[in-house]
């Protein structure tokens with residue numbers, strides 16, 4: 558969290574650059590280096606999605622190469638959506654932190670607190686899925702108590718953050734109303750927000766619903782819209798500026 562806060566303050570950005578590489582091994586190696594170098598000045602964080610690396614024979618090697626190319630001081634969130642019993646989760650955590658060297662991970666909170674806790678190592682950070690950006694998200698299901706699963710999960714994650722101090726939420730940009738409810742339930746935690754760009758989330762509504770009073774608290778992710786842009790640096794800069802315009806209005 559300290560690394561993220563320092564980066565956000567120094568570079569004045571809430572943009573998370575998603576790395577979902579597609580193409581031949583040769584193209585991907587070159588494009589990854591290019592996208593990281595061109596977007597780094599505008600990135601509060603990078604988010605490589607593990608699936609796009611594991612689908613290649615040299616995936617873990619490529620991921621470690623990416624880690625080395627990220628400039629010092631920019632946090633890397635490994636988007637693995639890990640979720641298993643604690644004994645197994647411990648091994649996923651070792652992979653993410655010790656093998657890859659990530660600063661943070663995404664975790665699936667579906668299996669409960671003990672599945673999240675192994676990732677909450679001191680000095681590391683966890684973004685746990687609370688409300689995903691896909692249309693058929695099961696977190697919209699309503700419990701007998703009358704609250705949606707997403708809100709129940711958010712309360713679980715607020716409790717975990719009170720214990721560990723390093724738990725944030727994943728909240729999709731495609732449902733700003735739900736994101737606003739999560740903000741009520743988790744008034745200080747950081748949210749990682751995918752769904753802007755290719756998935757059509759509305760940036761203004763998301764920022765209005767989720768920004769903290771000091772204009773922080775959200776990491777806005779964009780993957781395909783940057784990866785596929787002719788000029789990745791320009792795409793990142795434009796999105797960062799758009800986010801900052803809204804931050805100025807809201808703060």
Ligand SMILES: O=c1ccn([C@@H]2O[C@H](COP(=O)(O)O)[C@@H](O)[C@H]2O)c(=O)[nH]1
Pocket residue numbers: 575577606636688689690691727728729751752753754755756778779780781782
């Ligand atoms: O609810 C979620 C959780 C994670 N993701 C991931 O974020 C990026 C989004 O990519 P775009 O190209 O910007 O749509 C991708 O890695 C997803 O797996 C998500 O979209 N929604």
